[in-house]
Amino acid sequence: MKIGFHVSISRGFDAAREEALKLGCEVIQIFVKNPRSWAERALTDGDVEAFGRLSACLPVYAHLSYLPNLAKVDGDERNLKGLLHEASLCARLGIRYLVAHPGSHPDKAHGAQMTAAAVNTVHDNHDVTVLIENTAGQGSALGANVGELARIYEGIGDKDRALICMDTAHLFQSGYPIAAKKGWNGLVSEFDRVLGIEKIGLFHLNDSKAPAGARIDRHWHIGEGEIGLKFFKRLLQDKRFAHLAGVMETPKMGNMDETNMKVMRSLFPALVPRSPS
Ligand SMILES: [Zn+2]
Ligand SMILES: [Zn+2]
Secondary structure: OOOEEEEEOOOHHHHHHHHHHOOOEEEEEEEEOOOOOOOOEEEOOHHHHHHHHOOOOOOOOEEEOOOOOOOOOOHHHHHHHHHHEEEEEHOOOOEEEEEEEOOEEEOOOOOOOOHHHHHHHHHHOOOEEEEOOOOOOOOOOOOHHHHHHHHHHHOOOOOOOOOOEEEEEHHHHHHOOOOHHHHHHHHHHHHHHHHHHHHHEEEEOOOEOOOOOOOOOOOOOOOOOOOOOOHHHHOOOOOHHOOOOEEEOOOOOOOHHHHHHHHHHHOOOOOOOOOOO
């Protein structure tokens, strides 16, 4: 599995590239604009050129900003407008994949329809695929289990493009006992039965500060949270997912990115070519 981090673009794409390379990332995820604002972003030619230098180094996934609620695209027009704006930024930059939380709605069946409709609108208008991320199930958030993800998937028109992003912390927080081998294999089997394992398009590799099933979204450093190192070792060495990328969204604290990367590498040492004998 190729691994890396969510990297800040607040100082521009060139600074993000330097940061990614310094950390030894093989893949990164970014926001394409300020994630805390509805304001649209105008990309300059200079931005696009700098992004080209970044994406020449490693694959780049985008994560939708925090504000658009895809489950309520029929409630507030800013939700769909915001999503489409970010999809258009991805298209201009040449980013193929945009990760999005499925949103929240007290009526989960209706919310799932709206989320699928929002994804379809992106797929119809841009050469950008939306990866729906599983959630911790906080409040009325959709996507807290395989059934809820499947309900959204059912509404997506272009099944070939439909993909899920699996966040390990969210799985654990929503109640899947993935820290144990049996629990992890159970989840993978359920996912495979309902959606098909090939529908996992990306991993978010986060440990959890919140206890199992807490339905609270708190990411934590790899091996220092409630999930623990054994799980990450099992996942990184799982051949079924070796072709995928995994992005850490661990808290940015001091040198913890360096530490988290070192810990990950220790679980998954690069194969040393054997000398011919
Ligand atoms: Zn995530
Ligand atoms: Zn999270």
